Amino acid sequence: MSYLGNISQGIQTTWKGMMLSIQYFFQARKGRKKESVTEDNYFEKANGTFTVQYPHEQIPVPDHGRYQLHNEIDDCIVCDKCAKVCPVDCIDIEPVRSPEVFGQTSDGTPLRIHAAKFDIDMAKCCFCGLCTVVCPTECLTMTKEFDFSTNDILDHNFSFSKMTDQEIAEKKQEFEDYQADKLKAKPELPAIKKESDVMKKPAAKPVFKPRIPKKK
Amino acid sequence: MISFAFYLAFLLIFVVFAVYAERKTAAFIQNRLGPMEVGPKGILQTVADLLKMLQKEDIRASAVDIIPYLLAPFIVFAAVFTGFAVLPVNADLSGSTITSGVFFLLAIVSLDVLGILMAGWASNNKYSLYGAMRSVAQIISYEVPLGLSVLCVIIISGTLDLHQMSVLQSGGILSWYIISHPVLIIPFFIFFISGLAESNRTPFDLPESESELIGGYHTEYSGFRWGIFMLSEYGMMLLLSILASILFFGGWNSPMEKIANGPIWSTFWLLSKSLLLIFVQMWVRWTLPRLRVDQLMSLSWKYLTPISIVMLFVCALWKLWLIG
Ligand code: SF4
Ligand code: SF4
Numbered sequence: 001m002s003y004l005g006n007i008s009q010g011i012q013t014t015w016k017g018m019m020l021s022i023q024y025f026f027q028a029r030k031g032r033k034k035e036s037v038t039e040d041n042y043f044e045k046a047n048g049t050f051t052v053q054y055p056h057e058q059i060p061v062p063d064h065g066r067y068q069l070h071n072e073i074d075d076c077i078v079c080d081k082c083a084k085v086c087p088v089d090c091i092d093i094e095p096v097r098s099p100e101v102f103g104q105t106s107d108g109t110p111l112r113i114h115a116a117k118f119d120i121d122m123a124k125c126c127f128c129g130l131c132t133v134v135c136p137t138e139c140l141t142m143t144k145e146f147d148f149s150t151n152d153i154l155d156h157n158f159s160f161s162k163m164t165d166q167e168i169a170e171k172k173q174e175f176e177d178y179q180a181d182k183l184k185a186k187p188e189l190p191a192i193k194k195e196s197d198v199m200k201k202p203a204a205k206p207v208f209k210p211r212i213p214k215k216k
Numbered sequence: 217m218i219s220f221a222f223y224l225a226f227l228l229i230f231v232v233f234a235v236y237a238e239r240k241t242a243a244f245i246q247n248r249l250g251p252m253e254v255g256p257k258g259i260l261q262t263v264a265d266l267l268k269m270l271q272k273e274d275i276r277a278s279a280v281d282i283i284p285y286l287l288a289p290f291i292v293f294a295a296v297f298t299g300f301a302v303l304p305v306n307a308d309l310s311g312s313t314i315t316s317g318v319f320f321l322l323a324i325v326s327l328d329v330l331g332i333l334m335a336g337w338a339s340n341n342k343y344s345l346y347g348a349m350r351s352v353a354q355i356i357s358y359e360v361p362l363g364l365s366v367l368c369v370i371i372i373s374g375t376l377d378l379h380q381m382s383v384l385q386s387g388g389i390l391s392w393y394i395i396s397h398p399v400l401i402i403p404f405f406i407f408f409i410s411g412l413a414e415s416n417r418t419p420f421d422l423p424e425s426e427s428e429l430i431g432g433y434h435t436e437y438s439g440f441r442w443g444i445f446m447l448s449e450y451g452m453m454l455l456l457s458i459l460a461s462i463l464f465f466g467g468w469n470s471p472m473e474k475i476a477n478g479p480i481w482s483t484f485w486l487l488s489k490s491l492l493l494i495f496v497q498m499w500v501r502w503t504l505p506r507l508r509v510d511q512l513m514s515l516s517w518k519y520l521t522p523i524s525i526v527m528l529f530v531c532a533l534w535k536l537w538l539i540g
Contacts, residue, residue, distance in 0.1 A: 017503045017504060024245045024247060025499070028244030048247070050248070
């Protein structure tokens with residue numbers, strides 16, 4: 001390129017660049033509106049400052065946002081499906097069986113197992129949502145709450161069980177007594193099965209078809 | 217003496233807010249908000265940073281050449297700040313009345329390259345040395361077009377004294393040199409571009425290019441000494457902007473001939489002209505990318521220097537035939 005051509009190109013390109021950036025400078029008077037992603041023109045706001053001053057202002061999250069898990073413990077039949085399907089094992093359930101049906105969920109499924117412990121460690125959760133899909137009573141849901149950072153990582157373990165230690169001990173005792181009564185009534189059975197098997201095996205698959213009792 | 221004290225106080229306050237303005241300009245050009253937390257709209261952010269910086273440990277690497285290492289920031293600052301001695305503030309505060317004012321300024325300010333070279337050499341670090349070498353090469357090359365463009369103004373005005381030069385431009389916006397002598401427009405742009413290079417500002421910030429030299433000549437400095445380098449950089453920006461507004465934009469003269477001419481007003485005019493030029497420097501910084509070393513050299517030697525020599529000739533003819 002010729003000497004003068006270089007000069008004129010240099011001036012032109014510099015001028016163009018400078019004009020472009022001053023345009024942005026003046027556009028910065030306007031900021032982006034804090035609109036939800038569901039708004040129609042969400043992706044059309046290329047001009048103006050884009051920063052969201054997070055703790056002071058937030059972009060609204062859609063109601064069906066997939067963030068923090070919530071368990072409506074009164075509706076949970078403690079089937080353990082969510083804990084089994086979870087790819088990162090962050091749901092920790094401790095079931096306590098009850099001798100008889102002690103209540104109903106809001107959709108009419110009978111409750112047979114107490115949730116002595118129902119912990120979800122949100123620090124491990126990968127927000128895949130599988131647990132909410134398998135839940136038979138739909139008591140485990142994802143909410144739009146995402147702002148749950150804490151200073152201590154242990155606080156990320158959300159506990160949903162409402163039972164006190166005393167209640168847990170009581171219920172455990174109740175079931176043990178019931179088992180013992182059953183053993184007395186049928187003295188032949190324990191000869192075949194060890195007591196520990198009796199305790200364990202039924203506990204593993206009590207509620208794979210939770211709605212059957214309802215049909216009866 | 218009073219003007220000197222005025223500029224020292226002004227420089228210190230200016231730096232705090234210039235850093236803030238720089239961040240905000242950068243942010244706005246990049247669709248961001250910039251500092252927002254400390255004080256209303258983040259205006260005290262630099263004050264907080266300054267307090268943090270002053271409390272920092274003065275780290276000295278064990279292999280540095282200690283005497284030049286410790287002296288360098290002060291030499292840079294002293295060189296830059298001495299330049300302010302000859303700047304007038306308003307019609308009554310003329311600064312030091314040296315008859316060869318502009319030349320004194322250019323000569324003394326060139327000494328800051330010595331401090332930069334000392335800093336780079338004494339740091340005993342390849343990046344610092346690279347930065348210092350680049351800085352020396354750059355400042356020496358750009359001194360030529362800078363000096364020549366200043367010479368154009370001197371030919372037109374016939375004086376080397378900056379105060380005298382401002383007096384000659386009194387009488388409203390039409391008697392400012394850049395308007396009354398349009399031949400000075402090109403020298404002004406040459407002056408501005410070489411001024412950017414002299415003060416190591418983007419797009420000529422090769423001596424300290426963060427991305428390749430991690431800060432260049434001041435890589436090894438921390439805390440207060442690093443702050444002095446920053447202060448000198450902003451001081452240099454201010455110095456060159458004030459010089460440009462005196463040489464081309466009428467100095468402390470008001471744009472209206474009879475209105476707003478008091479000492480406070482004229483100080484205001486001088487400083488607002490300079491601050492406007494400083495804004496342009498910031499605007500350039502956040503627009504243009506950094507030059508390569510060979511581009512830097514070719515811009516200076518192939519373009520700016522020849523053009524400024526031609527402009528010197530044109531200005532001489534202008535003076536001979538049109539002013540007489
Ligand atoms: S969302 Fe996924 S990772 Fe989180 S608890 Fe449910 S199954 Fe586990
Ligand atoms: S899948 Fe649903 S009902 Fe079953 S234990 Fe989990 S939360 Fe409770």
